[in-house]
Amino acid sequence: MGGAVPFKSALTERLALIQPSREQVQRLIAEHPLHLTPSIRELVSRLQEQNVQLFLISGGFRSIVEHVASKLNIPGTNVFANRLKFYIKMLIVLDETPAQQGAADIGACPPADAFIGFGGNVIRQQVKDNAKWYITDFVELVGELEE
Structure with a gap:
């Protein structure tokens, strides 16, 4: 996603290839430990101590970004990302959030x-x-x- 292909097109094509299920996404989150960028916890803590309201805005998936937010004590209401919607254990809709x-x-x-x-x-x-x-x-x- 280096800019040559529009973000929506690249994301749609990738999802069509892998067709992840809800269970696969949940397993990915559970089985792959979160690796935060060094010093981000300290930066977020300092900002929160100063009562700065923080938001996570991402072109990634909300279910994964919310996991990051929880580790940084950022409320889920302050997360803006793409939602994966599953029906009958299959992904069929991507709800885009501008990012x-x-x-x-x-x-x-x-x-x-x-x-x-x-x-x-x-x-x-x-x-x-x-x-x-x-x-x-x-x-x-x-x-x-x-x-």
């Missing part, structure tokens, strides 16, 4: 007040080149909160 992907995220500012490019997991050159502030480790943001 950006990688380089397209830069377009969120404005209306957002700021955009911080993050390359700690994947470096997207377009994001790195266009973000006014680009980091590869959340420790930098934790440090900014201390100042």
